[in-house]
Amino acid sequence: MAGFFRPELTVAWGATCGIFFLSGLTLPTSELAAAAFRVREHAAIQGVNLAVLPAIMWSVTTLLGARISATLRAGLLAMSALPTTVNMCVALTRSAGGNEALTLTLTLTLSSPSPSPSPSPSPSP
Numbered sequence: 001m002a003g004f005f006r007p008e009l010t011v012a013w014g015a016t017c018g019i020f021f022l023s024g025l026t027l028p029t030s031e032l033a034a035a036a037f038r039v040r041e042h043a044a045i046q047g048v049n050l051a052v053l054p055a056i057m058w059s060v061t062t063l064l065g066a067r068i069s070a071t072l073r074a075g076l077l078a079m080s081a082l083p084t085t086v087n088m089c090v091a092l093t094r095s096a097g098g099n100e101a102l103t104l105t106l107t108l109t110l111s112s113p114s115p116s117p118s119p120s121p122s123p124s125p
Helices: 007-026 029-036 039-067 070-081 086-096 100-111
Strands: none
Touching: 029 100, 039 070, 039 100, 086 100
């Protein structure tokens, strides 16, 4: 029994939507629109997240070779290709005084497609 609050919905969807909504309310629409069209920044950051970091992890796991198990290698490779969580992106950017509008648009574009290519465990019989 999942309980009254159904964490699979409230945590996975509710918290994420709430963070986006509350962060979006605090920013002027013009800032969000301007951040959405900062193509060079988006390309650089997404290139690092989706290509450079997985390539570095692939190199590290290849160098380690037989010293690590195949499941650990697969886990490290999968984790290196996944985007960061929305709460960490927004919270850390806000506390560091960074560009929240750019962070929100990047997080949205990186996190939106992430469930589709992510591996999921097979259901147990």
